[in-house]
Amino acid sequence: GAVVSQHPSRVICKSGTSVKIECRSLDFQATTMFWYRQFPKQSLMLMATSNEGSKATYEQGVEKDKFLINHASLTLSTLTVTSAHPEDSSFYICSAEDGSYRTGNTIYFGEGSWLTVV
Amino acid sequence: QKEVEQDPGPLSVPEGAIVSLNCTYSNSAFQYFMWYRQYSRKGPELLMYTYSSGNKEDGRFTAQVDKSSKYISLFIRDSQPSDSATYLCAMNHQGGKLIFGQGTELSVKP
Numbered sequence: 070g071a072v073v074s075q076h077p078s079r080v081i082c083k084s085g086t087s088v089k090i091e092c093r094s095l096d097f098q099a100t101t102m103f104w105y106r107q108f109p110k111q112s113l114m115l116m117a118t119s120n121e122g123s124k125a126t127y128e129q130g131v132e133k134d135k136f137l138i139n140h141a142s143l144t145l146s147t148l149t150v151t152s153a154h155p156e157d158s159s160f161y162i163c164s165a166e167d168g169s170y171r172t173g174n175t176i177y178f179g180e181g182s183w184l185t186v187v
Numbered sequence: 188q189k190e191v192e193q194d195p196g197p198l199s200v201p202e203g204a205i206v207s208l209n210c211t212y213s214n215s216a217f218q219y220f221m222w223y224r225q226y227s228r229k230g231p232e233l234l235m236y237t238y239s240s241g242n243k244e245d246g247r248f249t250a251q252v253d254k255s256s257k258y259i260s261l262f263i264r265d266s267q268p269s270d271s272a273t274y275l276c277a278m279n280h281q282g283g284k285l286i287f288g289q290g291t292e293l294s295v296k297p
Contacts, residue, residue: 181230
């Protein structure tokens with residue numbers, strides 16, 4: 070089945086530094102990738118939609134200068150948390166849309182990245 | 188009112204029971220309906236995917252979509268302790284954002 074790889078799975082960084090999270094679709098081309106944030110015992114909250122070769126579309130309330138998203142190729146999107154603060158500590162999940170005929174509009178998720186800012 | 192409503196539970200059942208998980212929604216434009224399973228501290232895993240109305244079966248899992256009632260269900264037969272997880276329904280229409288339910292926490296007791 071389709072696989073989405075997310076890296077790193079866990080990262081600890083110091084307050085004020087930046088951290089990059091990668092999301093790769095391993096066996097399909099993903100024209101659209103999504104980035105979510107999840108707080109404990111809550112559902113996924115969409116942060117932004119990333120389309121290959123164009124600027125990401127951010128949801129209301131998400132700081133685009135803080136959460137930089139780059140979708141450089143059909144298989145890779147990155148999320149960079151800039152000037153991280155402890156309140157940015159969360160579980161970040163990416164997903165990629167496989168829009169091929171064989172699967173329709175199916176979206177697959179990465180394993181997620183735990184970010185802890187100390 | 189949320190676009191997608193899902194009872195957060197928790198739901199606790201004995202091993203071997205039939206589990207019924209449900210979501211209701213308000214947007215009649217939704218066409219694609221999915222169920223995800225999420226284990227603690229892991230990313231969601233796609234379980235079932237259904238386009239439009241009808242039933243779909245995969246092993247012990249059956250997904251049902253009733254568009255006239257705006258109601259979707261996931262049934263788990265012969266539930267196992269390994270099924271203990273949070274189950275999220277999600278849905279969208281072509282080109283639209285994926286909207287998630289809150290997730291139902293399921294515990295299957297041996």
